[in-house]
Amino acid sequence: MSDSIEFCPEPHARVLTVPAFSDNYLWLIRGADGRQAAVVDPGDAAAIQTVLDSEGLTLAAILLTHHHADHVGGVPALRQAWGCPVFGPRAEAIPGVDHPLDAGDSIRLDALDLQFDVIAVPGHTRGHIAYFTRQLGPDARPALFCGDTLFAGGCGRLFEGTPAQMLDSLDRLAALPGETLVYCAHEYTVSNLTFARAVEPGNQALATRLEQALSRRAEGKATVPGQLAAERATNPFLRADQPSVKAAAAGRLGAAPADTVGSFAAIREWKNVFR
Numbered sequence: 001m002s003d004s005i006e007f008c009p010e011p012h013a014r015v016l017t018v019p020a021f022s023d024n025y026l027w028l029i030r031g032a033d034g035r036q037a038a039v040v041d042p043g044d045a046a047a048i049q050t051v052l053d054s055e056g057l058t059l060a061a062i063l064l065t066h067h068h069a070d071h072v073g074g075v076p077a078l079r080q081a082w083g084c085p086v087f088g089p090r091a092e093a094i095p096g097v098d099h100p101l102d103a104g105d106s107i108r109l110d111a112l113d114l115q116f117d118v119i120a121v122p123g124h125t126r127g128h129i130a131y132f133t134r135q136l137g138p139d140a141r142p143a144l145f146c147g148d149t150l151f152a153g154g155c156g157r158l159f160e161g162t163p164a165q166m167l168d169s170l171d172r173l174a175a176l177p178g179e180t181l182v183y184c185a186h187e188y189t190v191s192n193l194t195f196a197r198a199v200e201p202g203n204q205a206l207a208t209r210l211e212q213a214l215s216r217r218a219e220g221k222a223t224v225p226g227q228l229a230a231e232r233a234t235n236p237f238l239r240a241d242q243p244s245v246k247a248a249a250a251g252r253l254g255a256a257p258a259d260t261v262g263s264f265a266a267i268r269e270w271k272n273v274f275r
């Protein structure tokens, strides 16, 4: 791959960042008409409604990645206010979902000129899905809305799935184009990259990325979206097959991991207890 790496890419002009709770990001995606929007994972209805009001937008669709409350808590109020369709994973029982989705489905929102492919990414939860769009308006870069599966510099905890499932899910996301903007659901980047440095102290791209993330946070700026090529270069959970990460896993296990799943599982468990 010859992707150029950008640690702080310019966000899409059509995606609005809506911070919520202590570290969540809810994503509002403007339609091509500039008047309608879709929302991804509205954990907090009031936070979304405030931005809809200030931007003069109507809500045309709700997209959900998984069932956790900080991702779906705002659905009842927004659905009542807007009567819009609610898309979500068929494999999870989420109240309000009237358009259940399976892996390989596509969504077309014609009025907004939006189209998404649905990618199954079980691991954090059993039915977790991600939404991928090849292009958002005139900006040719693809965008991925991946909930709590792939984070900037890290990955979600395995609440319902196995390490093999999560690794498989992350592999599917890692295969997307390098210039893809990764819209994850939490600002965990500095803590993730601090852990990543413990795994791969010799990774120079990772050192540079952590420095840039620290300075952005010091200025009160978001580190999300990131770029997929940057994840491939610095995120240890996409690098479990690399000799450096396997060596770190061996250090934790006291023996070489049997395979890439073993390497992934060892660093995921390490991250759970890393301070």
Ligand SMILES: [Zn+2]
Binding pocket: 066, 068, 124, 148
């Ligand atoms: Zn979650």
